[in-house]
Structure formats: structure tokens, C-alpha cells
Amino acid sequence: MIRAALLLSAVVCFLQPFRASATGQAAERLVVGRDTMQLFALPLATADSAVLARLEKRLDELDASGSTACWRRCIGVWRLDDEGILWLECVNTEDGDVVFSGAELVPEFAAGSRARAGWFSGEIRYGTGNLVYYQHDGFMRNLERE
Structure with a gap:
């Protein structure tokens, strides 16, 4: 009887609605002029599948570990030149x-x-300065200067 009650309690707990949330991710780096900023976009995510497979293979060879703050296991360093x-x-x-x-x-x-x-034609968002807003999900944050 006690086992049945515990099992029922466990099942009820799992059936309760809950809000799933993700972890805030490490930003890419963007150099603009002499400033290095945080880039809140993933231009590599839209690259050719062969490029992404080559990157994944090398990360595996290097035994690059990811973390909850960087699921992609790597950080791109980008530059925005004077011509955009x-x-x-x-x-x-x-x-x-x-x-x-x-x-x-x-x-x-x-x-x-x-x-x-x-290969990339999307918008990028980047910034620098102190954190003024943060939500524990992806790139959901704002910096003083964006």
C-alpha cells in the first residue's frame, strides 16, 4: 500500500505542469574598430552543413567540452569592418x-x-557595458550600449 501511494505521488508530480527554461548562452565576440564587444547572434549556425560537420569533427577531436553556458562548445571571433x-x-x-x-x-x-x-544575411545585435537586463535563456539580455 505504501509503495502504491509513493508511486502515485511520483506520477502526479511528473504530470504537474511546469515551466521549462534554458540557460543563458555565452556570446560570440565581435571586434568593431578597437573595441571588442559581445555578439548576440550565431552567424555560423546558418553556414553550409559541410562547414558545420567539419567544425563538429574538430571539436570532437579536440575533446572540446561544452557547458550549460555554451552548448555549441565553441565561440566565434568576428570582425565588422568599416564597410559593414x-x-x-x-x-x-x-x-x-x-x-x-x-x-x-x-x-x-x-x-x-x-x-x-x-553565407550570413541576418541581423546581428551586439553591445558592451554593464548588464542592464538578463533573462536566463539564450541571448535574452541587454547591455548598456547596443
Whole structure:
């Protein structure tokens, strides 16, 4: 009888509605002029599947560990030039070890050691300064200057 009551209690607990939430993610890095800012976009997510497979393979080879704050296991370093062109400088592990230069990862868009983000046509949001709003989910945060 006690087992049945415990089992029933456990089932009832799992059937109760609950709100799922995700973890706030580490931002990519964006260099604009002399400033390094947080980039709240993932331009690599829209890259060709072969590029993404090459990145995943290298991360596995390096045994790159992710965390709840960086599910993608890597952080891109990007540059926005004076003409408004977005460049991938490199991709690093969460610990800062280089995984690929931009040119190595996306050779079809290479110029020197970096790669022009020619596959990406979305909007980017970036900023710097103190945190003024934070929600524990993805890039749901605002900085003083965006």
C-alpha cells in the first residue's frame, strides 16, 4: 500500500505542469574598430552543413567540452569592418584554444586568415557595458550600449 501511494505521488508530480527554461548562452565576440564587444547572434549556425560537420569533427577531436553556458562548445571571433562586412576571424573553444581560423573553416570565403561571412544575411545585435537586463535563456539580455 505504501509503495502504491509513493508511486502515485511520483506520477502526479511528473504530470504537474511546469515551466521549462534554458540557460543563458555565452556570446560570440565581435571586434568593431578597437573595441571588442559581445555578439548576440550565431552567424555560423546558418553556414553550409559541410562547414558545420567539419567544425563538429574538430571539436570532437579536440575533446572540446561544452557547458550549460555554451552548448555549441565553441565561440566565434568576428570582425565588422568599416564597410559593414562581417568577417570570421577564428573559432575558439570555450577555454580560448583555437579550433580553426576563419579561412581554414570556410575556405570558399577566405581572404588571408579570415573568412567573409558571405553565407550570413541576418541581423546581428551586439553591445558592451554593464548588464542592464538578463533573462536566463539564450541571448535574452541587454547591455548598456547596443
